[in-house]
Amino acid sequence: MNKILAxxxxxxxxxxxxxxxxxxxxxxxxxxxxxxxxxxxxxxRETGARTIIVLNGSNGSAGDxxxxxxxxxxxxxxxxxxxxxVVRRIEAAGRTEAVRDSIVSLIGLREGPLDAPDGLLxxxxxxxxxxxxxxxxxxxxxxxxxxxxxxxLEPVLREERLHRQGVDQSVVxxxxxxxxxxxxxVTQGKVTGQSAEDSFWLAYIINLMMxxxxxxxxxxxxxxxxxxxxxxxxxxxISSLTPFQLLLGKVIGVGAVGLVQLSIWxxxxxxxxxxxGRQSGPAEIAAEGTAPSFSLPQISMxxxxxxxxxxxLGFFLYSALYAxxxxxxxxxxxxxxxxxxxxxxxxxGMISMFALINEPSGTLxxxxxxxxxxxxxxxxxxxxxxxxxxxxxxxxxxxMIVGILLVIWLAARIYRVGILSYGKKxxxxxxxxxxRTA
Amino acid sequence: xxxxxxxVERVTKRFAGHTAVRELSLTVPTGGIFGLxxxxxxGKTTTIRMLLSILMPDEGRVVLLGxxxxxxxxxxxxxxxxxxxxxxxxxxxxxxxxxxGEAKGLSRWDARKxxxxxxxxxxxxxxxxxxxxxxxxxxxxxxxxxxxxxHEPELVILDEPFGGLDPVNSQMMRDVVVDVARSGRTVLFSxxxxxxxxxxxxxxxxxxxxxxxxxxxxxxxxQEGGKSHVALSFTRNAQAARxxxxxxxxxQSVDDAGASAEVQLAAGAxxxxxxxxxxxxxxxxxxxxxxxxxxxxxxxxKVGSDGARPEARPxxx
Numbered sequence: 001m002n003k004i005l006a007x008x009x010x011x012x013x014x015x016x017x018x019x020x021x022x023x024x025x026x027x028x029x030x031x032x033x034x035x036x037x038x039x040x041x042x043x044x045r046e047t048g049a050r051t052i053i054v055l056n057g058s059n060g061s062a063g064d065x066x067x068x069x070x071x072x073x074x075x076x077x078x079x080x081x082x083x084x085x086v087v088r089r090i091e092a093a094g095r096t097e098a099v100r101d102s103i104v105s106l107i108g109l110r111e112g113p114l115d116a117p118d119g120l121l122x123x124x125x126x127x128x129x130x131x132x133x134x135x136x137x138x139x140x141x142x143x144x145x146x147x148x149x150x151x152x153l154e155p156v157l158r159e160e161r162l163h164r165q166g167v168d169q170s171v172v173x174x175x176x177x178x179x180x181x182x183x184x185x186v187t188q189g190k191v192t193g194q195s196a197e198d199s200f201w202l203a204y205i206i207n208l209m210m211x212x213x214x215x216x217x218x219x220x221x222x223x224x225x226x227x228x229x230x231x232x233x234x235x236x237x238i239s240s241l242t243p244f245q246l247l248l249g250k251v252i253g254v255g256a257v258g259l260v261q262l263s264i265w266x267x268x269x270x271x272x273x274x275x276x277g278r279q280s281g282p283a284e285i286a287a288e289g290t291a292p293s294f295s296l297p298q299i300s301m302x303x304x305x306x307x308x309x310x311x312x313l314g315f316f317l318y319s320a321l322y323a324x325x326x327x328x329x330x331x332x333x334x335x336x337x338x339x340x341x342x343x344x345x346x347x348x349g350m351i352s353m354f355a356l357i358n359e360p361s362g363t364l365x366x367x368x369x370x371x372x373x374x375x376x377x378x379x380x381x382x383x384x385x386x387x388x389x390x391x392x393x394x395x396x397x398x399x400m401i402v403g404i405l406l407v408i409w410l411a412a413r414i415y416r417v418g419i420l421s422y423g424k425k426x427x428x429x430x431x432x433x434x435x436r437t438a
Numbered sequence: 439x440x441x442x443x444x445x446v447e448r449v450t451k452r453f454a455g456h457t458a459v460r461e462l463s464l465t466v467p468t469g470g471i472f473g474l475x476x477x478x479x480x481g482k483t484t485t486i487r488m489l490l491s492i493l494m495p496d497e498g499r500v501v502l503l504g505x506x507x508x509x510x511x512x513x514x515x516x517x518x519x520x521x522x523x524x525x526x527x528x529x530x531x532x533x534x535x536x537x538x539g540e541a542k543g544l545s546r547w548d549a550r551k552x553x554x555x556x557x558x559x560x561x562x563x564x565x566x567x568x569x570x571x572x573x574x575x576x577x578x579x580x581x582x583x584x585x586x587x588x589h590e591p592e593l594v595i596l597d598e599p600f601g602g603l604d605p606v607n608s609q610m611m612r613d614v615v616v617d618v619a620r621s622g623r624t625v626l627f628s629x630x631x632x633x634x635x636x637x638x639x640x641x642x643x644x645x646x647x648x649x650x651x652x653x654x655x656x657x658x659x660x661q662e663g664g665k666s667h668v669a670l671s672f673t674r675n676a677q678a679a680r681x682x683x684x685x686x687x688x689x690q691s692v693d694d695a696g697a698s699a700e701v702q703l704a705a706g707a708x709x710x711x712x713x714x715x716x717x718x719x720x721x722x723x724x725x726x727x728x729x730x731x732x733x734x735x736x737x738x739x740k741v742g743s744d745g746a747r748p749e750a751r752p753x754x755x
Binding site (some may be wrong): 010 | 509541
């Protein structure tokens with residue numbers, strides 16, 4: 001037992017002392033903070049209102065409606081809201097093309113008159129009826145500006161067309177109320193106050209976190225095995241410890257480093273999303289200033305437990321596999337190829353999230369939860385979307401434990417033979433012989 | 439006779455395609471230095487790995503320290519320096535040596551204390567807090583050596599311990615090995631360099647092609663060779679000497695080292711006839727001595743030229 005402890009301690013201390021661990025551990029929270037602040041910083045960078053010329057070649061009230069809608073568009077909400085567009089209107093019925101060409105020459109001029117226009121909106125009779133509007137501007141690559149224009153103009157033109165068909169103005173207004181679906185998550189009969197976006201983000205973050213940590217620390221175990229094999233210290237070690245003890249110490253030591261790093265990241269993430277996150281939001285592409293601010297989803301104690309338990313189980317499963325692969329290979333380059341199948345399986349688990357998010361309790365989700373290779377990612381993700389019955393979680397844990405025992409049994413046999421074998425990578429047939437004879 | 443420290447009974451180990459060790463038996467008595475000799479690929483490393491239960495014999499059995507336990511279970515009482523050895527390059531020297539001690543069952547505190555004193559003893563006192571990768575190759579070998587000895591094992595097994603060492607370090611290690619043996623403990627080392635074995639060993643076993651070909655104390659082995667060997671060294675006319683030595687009625691075999699040679703006389707021939715023939719051929723002689731055969735010539739005679747096999751590295755499979 002003391003020997004295993006010595007291996008665990010060595011793996012842990014030697015890893016925690018490295019520069020890459022320190023940088024990784026503390027840089028990631030800094031990056032998380034940056035991502036939380038970035039949208040705010042970008043929003044602040046946004047320049048003031050765009051100057052838009054409305055070149056009106058249409059009849060009736062279309063020109064008025066468009067000009068007033070654009071003038072009314074705001075950035076932000078409440079008292080801080082600022083006008084999004086400065087509108088100049090030019091009447092050019094019958095000669096739109098000629099006027100258009102002369103105005104185009106002014107667009108985007110930096111050293112021209114101070115109020116050089118950013119763009120030109122050409123409103124013709126045909127545009128009103130077909131909805132095909134021409135906009136010529138220096139800012140057409142701005143997703144935000146184009147989105148804002150579209151969302152502002154679309155209802156206005158619809159109203160104009162209805163009006164021309166003789167529909168009463170009050171009816172048009174009453175019919176033009178925009179849909180605002182407010183989805184709220186209900187958990188076991190209780191309204192949580194958590195929005196649909198919050199649930200998605202939480203599931204997404206957990207998905208990514210599980211994927212990254214399983215991959216990262218699994219590969220660390222593999223690298224450690226190859227290192228011991230290639231610098232030939234392994235023979236001294238296994239004259240004192242059984243290969244299984246050595247493997248166990250290594251897996252626990254690396255896993256402990258992973259848990260420490262996860263805890264630091266988790267703590268920092270919690271701080272960033274609760275304390276800082278409430279002050280800003282993620283990049284909200286929607287042009288309207290009424291974008292809901294991103295809030296940290298409610299994280300229950302049950303969810304935290306599920307995440308940690310499945311990280312530990314998943315780590316044991318995958319690190320045993322990675323250790324076996326490490327033992328089969330002679331160099332890191334060789335291992336990079338050999339580990340592809342395992343890495344693909346982890347990636348499949350991650351990708352399956354996009355199927356789960358629509359139907360977190362569907363047949364696919366249930367089946368995946370009982371397959372040990374997918375459960376470590378699938379179960380926490382499902383749990384984040386909607387808590388699972390305790391029995392289902394327990395059964396999943398049980399299936400994982402059975403899977404882990406099987407995988408460790410196989411991996412330990414491959415490891416035992418592999419760490420002393422140098423030369424060619426074993427074929428599948430040789431591998432099978434290793435498993436049988438070990 | 440006291441319980442032997444190692445007893446190997448009719449052990450066989452096969453790998454895919456060949457038999458590495460075939461029905462090998464050997465007994466290592468307590469105390470002294472035991473040499474396991476053989477050409478490359480003879481099965482020395484496989485034998486040693488079976489002693490330490492890194493490999494399991496297919497047939498036969500190994501008894502260590504008179505106990506019904508595997509080498510690994512007894513690892514606290516055994517020190518081992520493998521032929522293929524290495525260290526963690528990024529670890530600090532002291533931490534590394536202490537870790538090896540802990541792997542041998544020492545407490546953390548004790549392991550650090552012993553590691554420090556061994557590093558002092560081997561002249562690495564200034565390097566304790568340096569990284570292993572900062573050490574020269576010779577220094578790293580000293581650390582590995584200390585790793586095999588620091589827990590004061592009753593049995594020390596060294597696989598090719600002097601390979602790659604410069605003469606100064608090699609001498610230092612040999613002194614340590616002799617010290618260990620003098621303190622009543624047992625050292626088994628493998629080598630294919632006969633000079634080391636001849637100077638240090640009390641008993642030897644020579645194996646070739648996985649089988650034992652010579653077994654006994656150094657004196658017994660040499661006596662068996664008889665006094666039919668002559669050591670020669672030439673000052674002049676070595677070419678003429680070579681022609682004399684080619685006479686198979688006089689000389690059975692020659693171990694020719696250029697300016698010197700060791701010859702085994704042919705049956706019925708004697709030293710005097712050889713000396714007369716050399717003088718008649720006008721060969722200048724700095725040395726002419728009838729001797730016991732050297733271990734080297736016994737080795738060559740017993741193992742033969744086909745004793746060395748190409749498949750040197752035992753593969754586990």
